[in-house]
Amino acid sequence: DDSARFGFLLAVPALLGAALVQVPDLGQTPLGVGAAVAGFLASLLSSYIAIAGLIRYLRSRTLYPFAIYCVVAGVIFLLIL
DSSP, rough: OOHHHHHHHHHHHHHHHHHHHHHHHHHTTTTOOHHHHHHHHHHHHHHHHHHHHHHHHHHOSSSSHHHHHHHHHHHHHHHHH
């Protein structure tokens, strides 16, 4: 639980930095700043719900099924290449 929270908190400065780099470009879009703010709020809400759900999932389960999926997908992609 603590490691998952710490991992997500580590992403916050990088995401804020990336967002600040994009702020000057917002004035040049035909949709305007309102659409960017609405998109930001929708992204913030959906990210919060997804992270809360993942942390709740990790409290009672492991990522073992995801690890198996990654191995199988990796083998398939290597065979395709």
